[in-house]
Amino acid sequence: MPNNDFKKKYRVVVMDMFDYGKSYDHSDYYTYEEALCMVKEVISTSISKSGKEGVEEWWLFGETAYILSINGAPPCPKFDDAEFVRQLCGVEEE
Numbered sequence: 001m002p003n004n005d006f007k008k009k010y011r012v013v014v015m016d017m018f019d020y021g022k023s024y025d026h027s028d029y030y031t032y033e034e035a036l037c038m039v040k041e042v043i044s045t046s047i048s049k050s051g052k053e054g055v056e057e058w059w060l061f062g063e064t065a066y067i068l069s070i071n072g073a074p075p076c077p078k079f080d081d082a083e084f085v086r087q088l089c090g091v092e093e094e
Helices: 032-044 051-061 081-089
Strands: 010-016 023-029 063-069
Touching: 010 032, 023 032, 032 063, 032 081, 051 081, 063 081
Parallel strands: none
Antiparallel strands: 010 023, 010 063
16 A cells, blocks of 8 residues: 655645636645645735735736645645735725
8 A cells, every 4th residue: 555645735726817717736735834825925926016906906817826635635724815815905804
C-alpha cells in the first residue's frame, strides 16, 4: 500500500472574474494553510483600489481562487472570498 504522507494534498485553482468560468491550476501544496495563503495572495494582488471601488474592481476584473482537496486529503473548509475582499478593502457587508 503506497504512503500518501509526502504527496501534496491541496490544489489552488485560479478563476478570472472578468471571464468567469475560465480557470487554471495554480499549484499544489502540502497543507491547507499554505494553499489558503496563496489564495489570499492571488486575490489581494488583483485589487489596486480601496473601499467600494476596490470591491467593484475585484468583482469585474479581478481574480479569485479556491482550494481543492487532492490525493485523499480531507475536505477543505469554505473560504468566503467576497468577505475577504470586503475586509481587505475596508468595506462592511451590506
